[in-house]
Amino acid sequence: MGRWQRPYSLDAATGFAMVGLVGQAAFGTILSIMYVRERPFPLPVAILVGAWLAVCFAVGVRQAMLGVYVSAFGIRSRTMLRTTTVPWASVASIHSGIATIAGLDMGRSAIIIERTDGVSVQTALQRGDLLRPFTFRPEVGRLATWPEHYDEILTTLRAHQRDAQPGRTAQASGPTRSLTGGAGTTSASAPVGRSRAARGGPGVDRRRDIHALARQHQRGALTDAEYAAALAKIEDAGGAQ
Incomplete structure (x- = not known):
């Protein structure tokens, strides 16, 4: 995959933007033909109209170009005023965070690209909703898509990151596997397991793991599906004990 492409289906806002471009081009062409053939308005008015159409x-x-693009090189975020490209080697995580504009909370979640240098890149992709129609939130420069589509995009981007960073992703998922109480982690550190059992037993460990998992879910590091799957593993491990 050498070229940049959106790894997800287009949303309604992008589709309307593309239709609007066609309409603006057609309207500008008609006005140009009318001015050349008939000159229905003075030259200053024509310049103002032309400048307005250009803007x-x-x-x-x-x-129409807003969104997140991926390639073999890295991941690219396009907003209204900025295009940010992050190589895969510099991507620490891709997660859901708080959408802001000029430092103000917009009351939505947005897909965030965390770089290894600690800089967060907020993309234009946001989780939309239909239950707060009277909240003032400017939509120009934002792509507020429905929750199911938002979760699908986040999962797809994480999959591309895993494919591009197999070693780093496996290393990062190591603590998660130990958190879910996998059998491999327990057998590899038997002395630690015995000391934990002496301090409080498997019930204490399971409550601590569930608490840590909930904290990750609240921070947006885990999607709802990932949180449910990890929680089920913890419950299964506790029942087996």
Whole structure:
């Protein structure tokens, strides 16, 4: 995969932006033909109208290009005013976080790219909702998609990160496997297991693991599906003991 591409299906906002571009181009063409053939308005008015159409067209083009792109090199976020490219080697994690604009909470979740240097890159992809229609949240420069589509995009981007960083992802998932109480981790550290059992037994360990898992889910490090799967593993391990 050498070229940049969206690894997900387009949302309704992007589709409307593309349709709007076609309409603006057609409207500008008609006005140009009318001015050349009939000159229905003075030259200054024609310049103002042309400048307005150019600005609208530029905004429409950028709106249609919003989103997250991936390639073999890395991941790229396109917002209205900025394009940020992060190589896969510099990606620490991709998770859901708080959407902000000028430092203000927009009341939504957004897909965040965490870089290894500690810098967070907020993408234009946000979890939309239909239950708060009167909340003032500007939509230009944002892609607020429905929750199911949002979760699907986040899962797809994480899959691309795992494919591009197999070694780092396996290393990062090591603590998660020990957190879920896998049998391999317990057998590899038998002395630690005996000391834990002496301090409080498997019930204490299981409560601590569930608490840590809930903290990860609250921070957005785990999706709902990942949280449910990990919680089920912990419960199964506790029942087996």
